[in-house]
Amino acid sequence: MKNSVLSAGYRVLSRSTLEKPATSALTSTSHFALALALASALTLFNGCQPQKLYKETRVMMGTFVEVVSPDERAPAIAFEEIKRIESLLSKYDEKSEISRLNKTGKVAASKETWYIMQKSKEFWQASGGAFDVTVGPLMNIWGFSNTQYKVPKRKEIEKASKRVGMDKIIFHKNNNVIEFSIPGMAVDLGAIAKGYAVDSAVKKIKAAGVKNCLINTGGDIYCLGNKFGTPWKVAVQNPRSQNFLSTMSMENSAIATSGDYEQYFKNRDEVFSHILDPKTGAPAKGGVISVTVIAEDCLTADALATSLFVLGREKGIELLKKYPPAKAGIVESDNEGQMVAVP
Numbered sequence: 001m002k003n004s005v006l007s008a009g010y011r012v013l014s015r016s017t018l019e020k021p022a023t024s025a026l027t028s029t030s031h032f033a034l035a036l037a038l039a040s041a042l043t044l045f046n047g048c049q050p051q052k053l054y055k056e057t058r059v060m061m062g063t064f065v066e067v068v069s070p071d072e073r074a075p076a077i078a079f080e081e082i083k084r085i086e087s088l089l090s091k092y093d094e095k096s097e098i099s100r101l102n103k104t105g106k107v108a109a110s111k112e113t114w115y116i117m118q119k120s121k122e123f124w125q126a127s128g129g130a131f132d133v134t135v136g137p138l139m140n141i142w143g144f145s146n147t148q149y150k151v152p153k154r155k156e157i158e159k160a161s162k163r164v165g166m167d168k169i170i171f172h173k174n175n176n177v178i179e180f181s182i183p184g185m186a187v188d189l190g191a192i193a194k195g196y197a198v199d200s201a202v203k204k205i206k207a208a209g210v211k212n213c214l215i216n217t218g219g220d221i222y223c224l225g226n227k228f229g230t231p232w233k234v235a236v237q238n239p240r241s242q243n244f245l246s247t248m249s250m251e252n253s254a255i256a257t258s259g260d261y262e263q264y265f266k267n268r269d270e271v272f273s274h275i276l277d278p279k280t281g282a283p284a285k286g287g288v289i290s291v292t293v294i295a296e297d298c299l300t301a302d303a304l305a306t307s308l309f310v311l312g313r314e315k316g317i318e319l320l321k322k323y324p325p326a327k328a329g330i331v332e333s334d335n336e337g338q339m340v341a342v343p
Contacts, residue, residue, distance in 0.1 A: 071210045090193075130277070130319075142276070233250075
């Protein structure tokens, strides 16, 4: 992976180059911190000539989307493409293909929707079911789909779990129709759609001739090229404080983080994360509180981050080996960070 550096704050299990955390960094887990870090230095100086970064932030895909580039064309191109992808994949847009699939149980899929559903099936198979976009019924009963949080009864979980599983989706290859095999199923692409949207935006801006750009969609980040000849700096936040665990120098690579602190609720002092284990029907309890994945594309980083969180460290590392040269930083419940790099 070109110029990706795994840095201090983790115990390193590879030959990765180390560097000290930067004093000014971009954070992959805090939407606002990234914006503030960039806003503090949008105009940089090289000798006597000012160098300007163009930055724009919009609310899209249910989160903050930020585009930063020395090329003023980049934000408009990226936002237009992300908006198009959102119109296909958002479960909250009644006209989207995913919403129509969830409502009717069948949809004639576009090339993009077919592709992302096939990739979702690939990760489901590779992870042994830990990654599953059909968790919609479970997300609904826990209240993560509408923020009406509650701890469902065991019978509710058992009932919803019967409608979960990628093996319950029929893919008609002759006409690209996707169909649920049983009623009441629901697809939730929250663990993969943002990554795909970032990748699609990167392709568009590259096609337009943009050489350098950073796109951040709710913590799913792609670093294209560099920032005035030096790598982009991306910092990984400590999930239990406002400090950074590490800082990475990145060019032409993606990073995504999944953590139990991103969306959760408390009930009787117990914390319930939005990252569900499809096998138990409840929030994942694999001993992991945060996973950061670096990969060649954002879709892979996004999907692997969720998969590793659900699987836990040991099984997660085995999955990671299937996707070289991806690397993962795993923070466990004892707050000790461990960076794993698979050759």
